[in-house]
Amino acid sequence: MVYDYIIAGGGIVGLSVGMALMQRYPGARLLLLEKESGCAFHQTGNNSGVIHSGIYYKPGSLKARYAVEGSRVMAEFCQEHGIRHDLCGKVIVASLEEELPRLENLYQRGLQNGLKIDKLSPEQLREIEPHCAGLAALRVYSTGIADYKAVAWKYADIIRENGGETRFNTAVTGLKSHENGHVVQSTAGDFQARIFINCGGLHSDRLARMDGVNPQARIVPFRGEYYELKPEKRYLVKHLIYPVPDPQFPFLGVHYTRMVDGAIHCGPNAVLALKREGYTWSDISLRDTLETLTYKGFWKLAKKNWREGFREMYRSLSKAAFTRSLQLLIPEVREDDLVPSHAGVRAQALMDDGKMIDDFLIVRGQGSVHVCNAPSPAATASIPIGQAVVEAVPAPTAVKAALSAA
Numbered sequence: 398m399v400y401d402y403i404i405a406g407g408g409i410v411g412l413s414v415g416m417a418l419m420q421r422y423p424g425a426r427l428l429l430l431e432k433e434s435g436c437a438f439h440q441t442g443n444n445s446g447v448i449h450s451g452i453y454y455k456p457g458s459l460k461a462r463y464a465v466e467g468s469r470v471m472a473e474f475c476q477e478h479g480i481r482h483d484l485c486g487k488v489i490v491a492s493l494e495e496e497l498p499r500l501e502n503l504y505q506r507g508l509q510n511g512l513k514i515d516k517l518s519p520e521q522l523r524e525i526e527p528h529c530a531g532l533a534a535l536r537v538y539s540t541g542i543a544d545y546k547a548v549a550w551k552y553a554d555i556i557r558e559n560g561g562e563t564r565f566n567t568a569v570t571g572l573k574s575h576e577n578g579h580v581v582q583s584t585a586g587d588f589q590a591r592i593f594i595n596c597g598g599l600h601s602d603r604l605a606r607m608d609g610v611n612p613q614a615r616i617v618p619f620r621g622e623y624y625e626l627k628p629e630k631r632y633l634v635k636h637l638i639y640p641v642p643d644p645q646f647p648f649l650g651v652h653y654t655r656m657v658d659g660a661i662h663c664g665p666n667a668v669l670a671l672k673r674e675g676y677t678w679s680d681i682s683l684r685d686t687l688e689t690l691t692y693k694g695f696w697k698l699a700k701k702n703w704r705e706g707f708r709e710m711y712r713s714l715s716k717a718a719f720t721r722s723l724q725l726l727i728p729e730v731r732e733d734d735l736v737p738s739h740a741g742v743r744a745q746a747l748m749d750d751g752k753m754i755d756d757f758l759i760v761r762g763q764g765s766v767h768v769c770n771a772p773s774p775a776a777t778a779s780i781p782i783g784q785a786v787v788e789a790v791p792a793p794t795a796v797k798a799a800l801s802a803a
Contacts, residue, residue, distance in 0.1 A: 400426045401793035403581050403590035405569045405604055407431025409441040409545055410771050411596030412552035413783030418790075419559035425793040427561035428590070429553075430583060432568035437549040439674060440598050441776060443741035445654050445662065448472065448482065448541035449774035452489075452507040452514070453642065453649070459757040461510050463778035463785075468539050470780045475543055478551050481657040484541035487637030488522060490531035492725040496641040497533060503641065504535055513538045528633045528727050540637055544657045545776045552779075569597075572607040578764050579608075592790050595767040599673040599744040605769055610762040612769040614746035614754055617689055617698075618673045621665025621743060622713055624735035626653075634661045638726050643705070651712075651722040662738055663723055663730075666712045676740045678713075697751025746770035759786065766790055 402418055404411050407429060415429045433439075448471050451464035475482035491500040507514045517525075517534040525536065553563050564585065571582035578591040595604040602616045626633065639652040654662045669689065672682035689695050699706060712718045720732045746754040746769055757778075758770035766789050768782070775782065 398426070399578070399589040399591065400428045401590075402427045402592045402594060402790070403579070403588055404429040404594045404596055405581075406596035406598055406601075407433065407436045407549075407553070407563065407565065408439060408596065408598050409437060409549045409552070409776050409779045410598070410768055410782055411594075412436060412549050412556065413779040414594055414596055414786045415556040415561055415563075416552045417780075417783035417787045419556050419561045421787055422793050423559045425560070427556065428588060429556065429561065429563045430567045430569055430581070430588075431563070431565050432584075434565050436553050437546045440741065440744060440772075441549050442546050443676070443739055444545060444773065444776055445665075445741075446542050446545060446656055447637065447654060447777070448484065448543050449777040450507070450512055450537045450539040451510050451774070452503055452512055452537055454510070455755070456506065456509040458755070460755075460774065460778070463757065463781040464774045465510055465512070466781045467774065467778035468541070471543060471548070471777055472541060474780065475548065480544055480547045480551065482541060482543040483655075483657065484539065485636050485655060486536060486538045487540040487639060488517065488526055488529065488534045488536050489639045489641060490522065490529060490534045490726055491641050492531055494532065499641045499644065500533055500535060507535070507537065526635055526638060528729055529638055530726065530728050542637070542655055542657055548776075548779075569604060569607075572604070574608065574763055574765075591764065591794065593765040594786060594790065595765065595769075596771075598771070599742065601744065601767060601769045602746070605760065605762070605767040608762050608765050608767070610760055610765065610767055612746070612758065612760050612767060614748050614758065614769060615688070615692055615694060616673065616744045617692070617695055617747045618670035618675060618685070619667050619743045619745055620670040620675060620740055621667055622740045623662045623664035623738040624716075624719065625738040626661040626663060626730075627734055627736060630730070630734045631659065631661050633727055633729060640726060651719065653723070653726065663735060664719070664738075665741065666709045666719065667743070668709050668713045669706075670742050673744075674742060676742060692747070694747045694749045694751050698747060698753070701751060743772050744770075745772055757782065759789065761789060
């Protein structure tokens with residue numbers, strides 16, 4: 398059998414692409430391959446669960462456009478399918494004088510992206526977050542939380558309901574292109590595809606290179622580690638509470654996130670992972686570590702951001718340091734209020750010159766499409782990303798034949 402489409406990757410982006418294809422072309426021959434035993438094992442299943450508003454992203458960028466649209470359609474999707482979510486809003490808090498200009502820049506950027514935002518004085522901040530301290534804040538209304546694992550599984554259901562296939566425990570091991578498509582080699586045998594779509598997340602650059610495509614970047618994994626507030630301390634947080642991010646660093650800083658189950662997660666910090674799926678310090682892959690440490694782009698990034706990198710590592714190893722970061726936002730939090738929680742790994746595409754790719758990166762090959770950079774807010778933006786990939790691939794053979802006959 399020759400499939401119209403084979404998708405590599407059962408995270409939320411790969412599943413969204415599959416869902417968008419099957420909704421546009423019901424009955425298309427589609428196969429989604431995932432190396433794990435189910436959906437959403439890695440970035441999707443270990444992220445913060447936030448529906449991002451788009452306030453941080455450069456106006457006109459894919460991240461900004463897809464996050465703004467994605468926050469709206471994600472809430473609608475969750476509502477339609479009975480998936481837990483809450484558009485609870487968030488506050489971004491300036492704790493230091495030097496953060497006030499950056500807070501104003503965020504406000505202007507949010508307005509350019511079409512968001513509803515309020516400026517808050519310290520008194521107004523305490524009205525909605527009584528335990529939060531700050532010199533000024535922004536209230537962003539379209540931020541929320543969602544159960545992205547449930548979203549991913551619903552995407553998989555929709556793929557199957559429209560005639561597509563999902564196959565788990567099947568890793569892609571090689572690709573051979575020919576004039577009519579691809580032979581996709583896997584741990585379950587070979588499959589034929591007219592179009593190959595790479596949504597491999599942490600391994601997306603490797604899959605692209607298997608196809609002879611140079612994404613001009615390499616995935617470098619960063620681990621984000623979280624603590625959780627003890628249940629008796631959850632009253633300290635009403636919404637989502639974020640610091641003002643450093644624009645020179647691609648992470649948002651330690652923050653408080655309400656989860657759909659009522660828990661309050663605190664974090665993450667951001668440290669280099671020694672394995673592409675390295676969720677603890679003891680998770681080490683010699684191949685992955687050497688690939689990072691021999692990459693000139695990593696060392697250029699490290700040279701530029703070594704101070705921030707050491708702070709993140711220190712915060713990873715010191716609970717007291719982690720707590721002090723949290724106390725800038727909520728002074729009442731104490732070290733013994735925190736218990737360890739999950740960690741996630743972010744697949745960050747890094748260029749040879751040490752610059753982190755700031756936007757989603759979708760690269761076309763010969764009979765293939767490669768999603769080579771889809772970090773946060775990819776879960777929020779998954780539906781628009783899926784629709785964008787559909788626009789980049791041809792219709793199935795049967796659809797093209799019917800159009801020609803007509």
